Amino acid sequence: MRVKGNLQLMKEINTAMIMNLLHREGRMTRAELTKITKLSATTVSALIEELIGKNFVEEIGEKPSAGAGRKAITLQINKDGGYVIGISFGNRYLICAVLNLHGQLISEYKTKIAFGNDSLAEQIHSALRECMDQAESVRSERIKGIGISTPGIIDEQEGTVLFSSLLRLTNFNLRRQVAAFFPDVPIKIVNDSNAAAFAEHYSGAGKDKSSLVYFTINEGIGAGIILNGQIHSGYRGSAGEIGHIPVDSQGEICNCGQRGCVETVLTSPFILKRCQDAARELGVAVPADFEEALARYDDGEAWLEPIFDRILDAARLMIASAVNFMSPEAVIIEGWMNRSAKFSDKLSDAMEKFPFPFPFTRDRVLQASFGDKGALYGSATIMLQKIFSASVLD
Incomplete structure (x- = not known):
């Protein structure tokens, strides 16, 4: 035997x-x-x-x-030999998609994200129903696995979001909610930044690089880490939770209650507030939203330069700390910085000039390939890898 x-x-x-x-x-x-x-x-x-x-x-x-x-x-x-479901919980949206075994989209459902344990549980069930209804040719029994990405600290063994300040979740058993809809299907839950980092490593900007750090910087901030070709989650899944590292003891109050977290310097809501306050003080047109502020910075409005210079310095120090600590082959960035050619170029210059122990070339700073869908594709890809084993292929 x-x-x-x-x-x-x-x-x-x-x-x-x-x-x-x-x-x-x-x-x-x-x-x-x-x-x-x-x-x-x-x-x-x-x-x-x-x-x-x-x-x-x-x-x-x-x-x-x-x-x-x-x-x-x-x-x-055979792309039609089975299907997987990817679910991504993001800063603003929940995306649920059915993909074939080549990772190609069959159906997709996107809706504004709900907050809190009860509201999100209800939204998950309606999203799964809607997505499967759209994929008319896919029967439930053909679903081979479900990959889920979510912000927050995750107990991957239990499938529980221990805490997410962004989604207002505490001890939320995500696996149980999805298993109620698909009781006999393997489910894999990963942090959203880790999932997106894996997508970039597997088939995106960081393909074939065995180590990388992925930063996502939008309304919130997070980091995903790939070491030796594998996701590094850390103790109880909390690696990469960099948004609440304090960098300015006299800075603004963060959503977490601390003062001067890196999130208060680099994320779009705080940047917009700083730009709007400065515009009122200087008597110039107040930007209506973050995209307008970013566009006016790109167009060279001088009053925005000191604001974005401070942001550049914080980004430079944050990334340099990660590089010094981990020495990854690449740093991959997703978020608002990629929408400003001016800021991206300055950041690459700053990284190249930083006094690292070993020279750092600007081609090690890369823009993410999958944009805000990186976590969705990453969670689906991780699940595809999981199901490609003989014990599941039956």
């Missing part, structure tokens, strides 16, 4: 390795899979035939080659 159990475990590991390679690379031949996995050609062929029989892998024709010999057959994951 022990030998049989060990053989089954090895089969599951080898199948998962093949499926993950096909998922990441898109298309490969049996020979390429054999070379990379270092499995025997016989083992690879047997596993592929089993996966084809289960409708998870398909042959899509001969691979072009210069030789006159027998052409290799190209394989890929």
